[in-house]
Amino acid sequence: MQLVHFRFIAILCALLCVLSVGQQQTLAQATATADDTAAEESSKDDDKDDDEEEEEEEEEEKADAKEDGKGDSDKDGDKAKDKDSDDEKEEAKSDSKPTPKKPKVDPRVKRIAEMEAEMKELKAEAALAKARQDAELNEIKLELERISAEASLESARRKKATATFSLESDLLAAENALLKQKFAKLKQESDLASLENMSVVSEITRDIALADNREKAKSRVLKAIEYKSQPFRGGELHISDRRIPLNGVITARTANYITERIHFFNNQSDDPIFIVIDDSPGGSVMAGYRILKAMEASDAPIHVVVKSFAASMAATITTLAEHSYAYPNAILLHHQMSSFLSGNMTEQAEQLEVNQEWARRLMGPLCDKLETTPEKFVKEMYENSSTGDWEEFADRACELKWVGNIVSQIREESVVKRPTTTNSSGSFIIIGGALEPLRFDGTEEVDEQGNRFKRLPRLHPFDCYFVHNPDGYYRF
Structure with missing residues (x-):
């Protein structure tokens, strides 16, 4: 900014110099012009005076020539006129006072005087113009001095501001350095605390992991499963993971x-395979026949175990198995094959023939193992039950050769993980038009009369409740 001010001042000075030189040249040119004009006018006046004198001389000569050319006849008349004129002149002289004669002024002198006056006027105007120029120059000089002073003041202010800014910058730099030191110290403290926390967290995590591992170890059985060729000994049955x-x-x-x-x-191997029946009412003849044929074709021995209930096709699978076992209170049930016939008489007769053939194919091997005939076995069914559903507990069924062995204990060696299944009854109830599983978790309900009760799950065949229920709080 200061450099710009100096450039501005230099330009103004140059302009002032140009103006001063221009005015001086203009004044000199005006003075020279005035002198030349005066000289020209003086020479013109001299020429004019010479011309006037020549004209006067010519007029006098013409007048003399005219007077000489007049006749003698006029002389007498002229004499009389001259006499009269002389008398008149004398009278006029006697009557009037004598008039003093004005001195004749030289036109050159007059012209010179006028030129001198004009020269004075031009000099006065030149002096006035110079005075005005000096005044303007003084004003410009004053303006330059004012601008220079303002520039100096602005420069001083800027220097002061720069010094102040530099001082503030140094102060901020010092504060920033101090803050950096404090931050570094806090970071060190934070890192130290973080390390301590990490150590504590690591220790806690290690303890939690150790506890989790212990819990996982508790939730698993790490003992190796032993595959015994003779899994049943002394009334105890060992079931492996080939289940x-x-x-x-x-x-x-x-x-x-x-x-x-x-x-x-x-x-995989020839170790024993176990088919475990917890509860089965039987089912499809074709599906059961497939299972029987797979059992017959197996190189590994198949052991069938009944824990609760096996009826119809499930009981047939148990009886026909080479190795079969049951808890003493388990129930086995045999009956005639049943079907749902439909259509005309001929169609029903054809379906009956098919059913009789299935009965022969399944009941023939079954009666052979029981050492009886199909007719005798059917007769015994109705002798023991009016419906033909002959059920026996496993200990009695063992005597009838429906099951091979009665077990007092069963070791499920394949259960090596802690069970996580939920307690569900396996029953269903219609809710909102949909079939939903019915869970019996002891939730209390309220009927339409406002009575509280709990719902019991549906029983399996040949099962019953043994519950003290005098007020009907438990309902089926």
């Missing part, structure tokens, strides 16, 4: 599930 559950109604899906696992375990 296949058979529960519920036997369908084609059930047959697929069981036969696939029989084939897999056979391909």
Whole structure:
């Protein structure tokens, strides 16, 4: 900014110099012009005076010539006129006073005087112009001095501001350095605290991991499973992880599930395979026949175990198995094959023939193992039950050769993980038009009369409740 001010001042000075030189040249030119004009006018006046004198001389000569050319006849008249004129002149002289004669002024002198006056006027104007120029120059000089002073003041202010800014910058830099030191100290303290926390967290995490590992170790059995060729000894049955559950109604899906696992375990080894029946009412003849044929084709021995209930096709599978076991209070049930016939008489007769053939194919091997005939076995069914559903507890069924062995204890060695299944009854109830599983978790309900009660699950066949229920609080 200061450099700009100096440049501005220099430009103004140059302009002032140009103006001063220009005015001086203009004044000199005016003075020279005035002198030349005066000289020209003086020479013109001289020429004019010469011309006037020559004209006067010519007029006098012409007048003399005219007077000489007049006749003598006029002389007498002229004399008389001259006499009269002389008399008149004398009278006029006697009457009037004598008039003094004005001195003749030289026109050159007059012209010179006028030129001198004009020169004075031009000099006065030149002096006035110079005075005005000096005044303007003085004003410009004053303005330059004022601008220079303002520039100096602005420069001083800027220097002061720069010094102040530099001082503040140094102060901020010092504060920033101090803050950095404090931050570094806090960071060190934070890192130290973080390390301590990490150490504590690491220790806690290690303890938690150790506890989790202990819990996982508790939730698993790390003992190796022993595959015994003779799993049943002294009334105790050891079931390995080569185990296949058979529960519920036997369908084609059930047959697929069981036969696939029989084939897999056979391909794996010749160790015993266990089909465990907790509760099965029987089911499809075709599906059951597939299971029987897979059992016959197995190189590994198949052991069938009944824990609660096996009826119809499930009981047939148990009886026809080479190795079969049951708890003494388990129930086995045999009856005639049943079907649902429909159509005309001919169609029903054809369906009956098919059913009789199935009965022959299944009941023939069953009666052979029981050392009886189909007719005698059917007769015994109705002798023991009016409906033909002949059920026996396992200890009695063992005597009838429906099951091979009665077990007092069963060791499920395949259960090596803590069970996580929920307690569900397996029953269903209609809610909002949909079939929903009914869980019996002891939730209390209220009926339409406002009475509180708890709902009991549906019982399996040949089961009953043994509950003290005098006020009907538990309901089926």
